[in-house]
Amino acid sequence: MIALLTDFGLKDEYVGVMKGVIYSINSALKIVDLTHEIPPQDIIWGGYILYRSYKYFPRGTIFLALVDPGVGTKRDIIIMKVEGYYFIAPDNGLLSLIYEHSKSRRIVKVNQNKFSLKPLSATFQGRDIFAPLAGYLSRTKRLSNFGLEIDKLNVIKFPVPVVKTREIRASVIHIDRFGNIITNLEREFFQKLGWKNFKIVIKGKVIKGISSFYQKKDELIAIWESRNLLEIASPNGSASRLLGLKSKAALRIIKV
C-alpha cells in the first residue's frame, strides 16, 4: 500500500497523474490519499500530520510525502524505513519528527536518475521522479536498490510554545473544516510542565481548564484533539467563526 501526503490540492490533475504513473509500475497495489491539502510548501504542518498519522496505517505502508519548496534545486531525495514503515520525501525536514522519535531507522539517499521518467519536466518531480520511486519501492522494498545508505537527514524544529514562569505563549497553526482552532501546544509538552490550575486566553476570551469531551453547554472550550494538540472549539458551532479568527494567531495559557 502507498499513502500520499502532498500540498498539491485536488484542483489540478497532479495527484491523478501520479497515481497513473505508480499503477503503471505496480498495478497490484492500493493507493490511499492521506491528504493533499497541506498548505502550499508548509513543511512544518505536513511533517506534523505525517508524524501523527502514519501509525494508523498497516505496517509496510509506503508514504510518499511531497511538500517540496525546493523542487528543481539540488536538495536530496531520501527513503527512510522506521518500524516497518517506508517514507519517501525530499530531504528538507519533512520527516524530522518521525526521524527524531524513532529508536532506529535506515535511510538511503536516492540515486534520482535511475528510476525517473524521461524526459524530466522542469516543474513536476512528483510525477517524474517520486511516483516512479514509490512504484519501484513497492515492488522490491529493498532500500539498497535505491541509493547509498546515510546516517542523518536534514532536521527542522517544530515551533514549540514559549514557556515562562506563569505563562505559556502558544500559536494557532491550523483551522480545520469544522472551524476548530488547532494550536502548537502538544499534550505531552504541557503535561510535563505539571500545571494544575490555569486559564486560556485567546482573542480576549477566557477559557477555564481543558474539557475531556465536547461539552454542549459551553460556548467555547479547550480540548486535546486527535493529533494531541490543544484545540479551541465551539461545541455548537465554529470556534473560528465565533472568534472571527481566520488564520494564525497567538494564545496564552496562564497559571492561576
Place this chain on the structure above:
Amino acid sequence: MIALLTDFGLKDEYVGVMKGVIYSINSALKIVDLTHEIPPQDIIWGGYILYRSYKYFPRGTIFLALVDPGVGTKRDIIIMKVEGYYFIAPDNGLLSLIYEHSKSRRIVKVNQNKFSLKPLSATFQGRDIFAPLAGYLSRTKRLSNFGLEIDKLNVIKFPVPVVKTREIRASVIHIDRFGNIITNLEREFFQKLGWKNFKIVIKGKVIKGISSFYQKKDELIAIWESRNLLEIASPNGSASRLLGLKSKAALRIIKV
C-alpha cells in the same frame, strides 16, 4: 466494499487516517468515497443523500455514515442491515429515511468499547470507534458480534413542503457544483397531489411547468433531478448565479 459518507471535508487528513485504520483491520477490501462534503452537522441532507444513493452500490456494501453533532455525548452507535446493505452510523436520525422506507431490517446497538482503538481521543470517534467497527464488520458481517439487537432507532423528519389549496411552499436545500438549485419537493410527493397546471415562483422569477430535459432555449427551467427532487436550473449557466441565490431560500408552486 466500504462506502464513506461524512461531513469531514477533504481539507484535513481525517478521512485519510480513517482509511488507514480500516485497511489495518482488513487490507483486502475496497473503500469508496460517496461524499465527504455534507455540510457540517447537516443530518437532514446527509441522510437524504445516503437514502438516494445506496442502491447504486453493490449489495453487501457497508456504508459508514458520519454526520455526528453529538460526538462525545452519550448517543448510541448503530448498525442496520437493510436488503443486504449495511449501515454504520450514530443513532441521531441519519438513517431515518432508509429505516422508514425499508420493509424489514435488523438493527444492533453497538457495544462501543469492544472494537475501539485505545486510547480513545476526545474528538475523533470516526478514527477511534467507527473506522475499526467498519473494518471488523467487513470481516464477519455477523451483526450479533457487535451488540444487542434493537427494534427502533431515532427518527427525524425530512422537512417536506407545506401544501395549501392552491399553493405549495417549498425550500431550497442545496446548491450543487453547477449552480443548480435543489429544493425539498420530491417527485413522489408532488405527483400524489395530481396537479396539472402550475407555475413556479422563485425570487420573483416565474417558471411554467417542469421540463423533461435541459432545454437550452430557456433561461430558467424546473426539472426533476437525479435525486428525485425539484431542481431549478439554467441550462446555459448557473441558476444560482442568475438568481443571485447563494443559500437557503423559499419558492412557491402555484396552481393556475
Place this chain on the structure above:
Amino acid sequence: MIALLTDFGLKDEYVGVMKGVIYSINSALKIVDLTHEIPPQDIIWGGYILYRSYKYFPRGTIFLALVDPGVGTKRDIIIMKVEGYYFIAPDNGLLSLIYEHSKSRRIVKVNQNKFSLKPLSATFQGRDIFAPLAGYLSRTKRLSNFGLEIDKLNVIKFPVPVVKTREIRASVIHIDRFGNIITNLEREFFQKLGWKNFKIVIKGKVIKGISSFYQKKDELIAIWESRNLLEIASPNGSASRLLGLKSKAALRIIKV
C-alpha cells in the same frame, strides 16, 4: 482500470454514486480519479488535460471523460480506442486532441439504450448511461458490443496563440493550486518558430527568456511546465497573487 475525468467537483455525491454503479457491474476493477475539477463545461481545458495525461496510465486503462454541456440533448456518445487506451465521452470535441494526434484509432457510436440504468433521470447521464458503459466495457473491451463503428468525431480547435512577425499573443488558460499561471503557448508550437531572443510581457511586468528550473533568485520567471505549456511562476510564492491575476488574461512574447 477506469480513470475518471469530469467537471463534477467533489462538493456533491455525483462521483461517488458513479463509482457505486461501476463497481456494481465490475467489482474487480480499480477506479482512479484523474480529476473532477475541470471548470464546469470547459471542454477545451478538459480535453487538453486528458490529452496530456493519458499516457501516464497503464495501457488498457479506460478513461471516462465527462465534460458535457449538451447533457440531455441529442449529442452522441462515443468510445474511441487509441494505442491500447479506451476513451468514453460525449461526442462534443472533448477527445479532439487525442484523435488528431493518433496515428490510428477505432471509434464506435454508442447504442445508448442498451446499457443504461432504467428509469433514466433527466439530469444525470454520468450515473445512468456513462457509468454502466464504463463498467461493461471493462468486462469485455470488445468495441463492437457497444455500437456501430464510425470514422470521424466532432473536433474542436484548441485556441492557439496568434503569431505576428515580432510578437506572439497568448492567453492565460488556467491558474493552478500554487498560483502558477498556465498559458496556451505550447512548447512544440513555440519551438517550431525558432525564436532565439525574446521577452515576455504580462500585466506590465517583463520576463526575459525561459528558465529551465524554478530559480529562487528571480521574482517572476517563465518555464515550460509539466503539460508542456508556458507557465509564469513566482518560485518563492504565488505568481497569481504577485500579479493580482485571478482568471483569464493576455500576455505577449516579443522578439528582441
